[in-house]
Amino acid sequence: MQRDPYFQGQQMPLLIGGATTSRAHTAVKIAPHYDGPIVYVADASRSVTVMQNLLTPETRGAYLAEIQADYEKARTQHANKKGTPLLTIAQARANKASLTFTGSNTPVKPKFIGRREIKNFDLSIIAQYIDWTPFFQTWDLAGFYPAILKDDVVGEAATKLFSEAQAMLKKIIDGRWLTANGVLALHPANRIGDDDIEIYTDETRKEVAFTYYGMRQQTVKPVIDGMQRPNQCLADFIAPKGIDDYIGLFAVTGGLGIEKHEQRFEAAHDDYSSIMLKALADRLAEAFAEYLHERVRTDFWGYATGENLSKEALIKEEYLGIRPAPGYPACPDHTVKPDMFHLLQAESIGMELTESFAMYPGAAVSGFYFAHPESKYFSVDKIGVDQLEDMAKRRGLTKAYLERWLAPNLS
Ligand code: SAM
Numbered sequence: 001m002q003r004d005p006y007f008q009g010q011q012m013p014l015l016i017g018g019a020t021t022s023r024a025h026t027a028v029k030i031a032p033h034y035d036g037p038i039v040y041v042a043d044a045s046r047s048v049t050v051m052q053n054l055l056t057p058e059t060r061g062a063y064l065a066e067i068q069a070d071y072e073k074a075r076t077q078h079a080n081k082k083g084t085p086l087l088t089i090a091q092a093r094a095n096k097a098s099l100t101f102t103g104s105n106t107p108v109k110p111k112f113i114g115r116r117e118i119k120n121f122d123l124s125i126i127a128q129y130i131d132w133t134p135f136f137q138t139w140d141l142a143g144f145y146p147a148i149l150k151d152d153v154v155g156e157a158a159t160k161l162f163s164e165a166q167a168m169l170k171k172i173i174d175g176r177w178l179t180a181n182g183v184l185a186l187h188p189a190n191r192i193g194d195d196d197i198e199i200y201t202d203e204t205r206k207e208v209a210f211t212y213y214g215m216r217q218q219t220v221k222p223v224i225d226g227m228q229r230p231n232q233c234l235a236d237f238i239a240p241k242g243i244d245d246y247i248g249l250f251a252v253t254g255g256l257g258i259e260k261h262e263q264r265f266e267a268a269h270d271d272y273s274s275i276m277l278k279a280l281a282d283r284l285a286e287a288f289a290e291y292l293h294e295r296v297r298t299d300f301w302g303y304a305t306g307e308n309l310s311k312e313a314l315i316k317e318e319y320l321g322i323r324p325a326p327g328y329p330a331c332p333d334h335t336v337k338p339d340m341f342h343l344l345q346a347e348s349i350g351m352e353l354t355e356s357f358a359m360y361p362g363a364a365v366s367g368f369y370f371a372h373p374e375s376k377y378f379s380v381d382k383i384g385v386d387q388l389e390d391m392a393k394r395r396g397l398t399k400a401y402l403e404r405w406l407a408p409n410l411s
Contacts (some may be wrong), residue, residue: 011036013054015047018230019116025408028078029069037064046211048410056180057209058269071096074376080183086218086411088386092231093194097376101239108371109302110246113202115387116300116351118182121288123173126180126254129287129294131315135165138279168276177261178281178363180288181349182252186369190246191238196394198246199343212247212368213395215380215409235332237375238320250323250344252292254284255363267274281363290314293323301370322375325367326357329379335405382411 014034016026026040033279037054041047053063071254087095123294132145139161141154145196148158187209188200195214199206214231223229230236258281265274297304297319304320313319324330326337340346341353344366352360358368388406392399403410 002406012033013037013039013051015039016106016116017041017047022408023070024074024078027074029407031071037067039067064298081105084382084411085220086382086384087220087231089216089307089390092218095221095228095231096194096216097230097232097236097374099236099372100245101245102374105373107239107243107245108301109244110248110301110303112184112300113188115183115185117348118184118292119179121180121182123176123178123180123254123284126205126284126291127169127173129290129314131286131290132162132283133251133315134286135279135283138282157203165280168273169280172277172280172284175308177277178254178258178284179256179350180252180254180284180293181256181351182250182288183344183346183349183351184248184250184292184296184300184369185344185353186248186296187343188248189238189245190241190243191235191245191312193394195233195235197235197238197247199249201375203242203244205244210345212339213333213391215391216387217338217380218383219381219391221329231331232378233326233380237372239372246301246371248296249340249344249350249367250289250292250296250369251341251344251351251359251364251366252285252288253349253351253359253361253364254288255281255361256350258361258363260268272367278363279363285288285363285365287324288369294319297321297371299367301371320373321369321371322377323367324377327363328377329381330377331368333382333406334403334408337366340368354371380409383409384411 005324014036016030016038017040021040026038031038036318039050039054042049055057070128085210099105128409136143136145136148136158141158141161142160144156145149149155151158174275188203188205189197190205192198192211197212197214199209201203201209214233214235217231221229223233232375236249258277261277262274265277266272294314298307307319326340327334337353337357341351346352351364383406388402388410389399392402395402
């Protein structure tokens, strides 16, 4: 965008959203390059209110001024933070997380190697795994479910919304409005060098299906209780060559078939139902990811066969292992998705990537499975040019290409 003259002189309102965008990123990286109104929208459902503010002559001026002031504040905050000291990538690697892969941390061999599809999965089972708290956030209602239903301020609105959501969910399930498909793959894997993970086609570990190139934290880590905190990278959670370790990949969607119903609502100018449908499809996709991860732990991979966690405990992520998703803080790099989708053969369950690596259908989740009991989510945050250059070299890509994709992480 920075270099594209198309964006100069534009007056069309530009709304920025999606899981990997932020108010700060919009203020610092995008707004200075666009002449027209630009608004960061935390969730698609808010776009209706935003557009109303922009299109109503009485509110437009004040609304835009408020946004301008807010972005200015974000830019100042960012400029102050910019001085965050970074280690060199060599120093960061020297302070990596050293996990053991023996004793109770010995990798467990999955029940099968390769992929498995789950097509047209029962939506009523998936619905039991829905985490409703983010659903209320979608509608700008702050609070945790179920307490939010009794909240002094938003309780009444939340209760009404929830009962309308239940009514539509019932129609989605009974009327088979949406189809939920998923695919997972379990493969032998080893850490290569410090930051990368080779994923092998089979147990001989000779043929590499693809290499996942990890990003390592380079910000200076504190000493807590006398312990130096590590500079982490997802590759730390996988054993080096010589120890047979494994990794999983998955892609799920709860949104196949949504267009027909969206069009029906849009034709009737029923924006509320259209947004509700999208929000529920998103919930079903996340819930399907939760369900599938549970089955992977207790059955397909079987590294936690004795697990018996309540739905609340699943939402609190009390299980062993993680399912980091590309575009999220531990693996901000979206460019791994084509390799993942290829190995998963995601197109055979109706899932695709757009040219900007967004998933289609939109109500979708994909990620990796890591089983190590000490694997935890973390945030890569800012990285240095030295890591960028090193990664470009490891991957045989140009620095400019990677720079474009990793821009939010570059200091
Ligand atoms: N219960 C939530 C829901 O239904 O919306 C689960 C989804 S929430 C976005 C959490 C998911 O985001 C995790 O399961 C993981 O896939 C991803 N995630 C969260 N933090 C992450 C991090 N630091 N790095 C990578 N992925 C992360």
